[in-house]
Amino acid sequence: MTGPASDLRPPMRIYMQTVSDAVAEAPRYVQIVLEQDLLGGWTLYRETGVQGGKAALKRDIFLDHDAALAAFAKARDAQIKRGFKVMFSQGLESEHGR
Secondary structure (H helix, E strand, O other): OOOHHHHOOOOEEEEEEOOOOOOOOOOEEEEEEEEEOOOOOEEEEEEEEEOOOOEEEEEEEEOOHHHHHHHHHHHHHHHHHOOOEEEEEEOOOOOOOO
């Protein structure tokens, strides 16, 4: 098989949480996922919410891989500045990951 569908890259995913001293307070989380679609484009998902509560999902679509990676890194760095800690990451072994 040739074409964009045969060149699919595995998704990149990072899951982050706030770390709180208050035991009764549920932690907030952010999950950022970058996936390639079947036509070669890229979708960046940003899910935010309170653990065990409501969540919000935002989606951005990119045609260029480099622009999608830059948006992924920008979203990740913004959440780190807000005090979120990385709990899990997948697919970040490339030169663009941390």
